[in-house]
Amino acid sequence: MRDEDESDGSTGSGMEAGASEAVAECVLCRAPTEYPESHKGSTLCPVCEWREAERAACSG
Template sequence: MAGHSPADGPGDGPGDNRGDDRGDGPRAACVLCGEPTEYPAEIAGSPLCPRCAWQQAQRSACSG
């Protein structure tokens, strides 16, 4: 692609302002155990920490 550079397109690099923001700001608390999640505190919904999300997936997978 002539005239196209990687900086022109979408990506997950640190300079594109669309990547993961894990280091910035307060984290939302898990609704089940209260541990910090990977989501920002201002996110809507009911965030789960990775452990509780895994446990919920196990429960729903085995519920037939």
């Protein structure tokens, strides 16, 4: 029974939760993200996350 409890998306991985729940859209380009729709805050796809990190690192 322990395996069943761990496979319901409670492990914290966005990909596992995405299998049972709809995936959130990126707020910048509307591409699918690795986060479920229930994720709080602004969700970014991996490409936009990388670009935002580059901008933040070079802004100084």
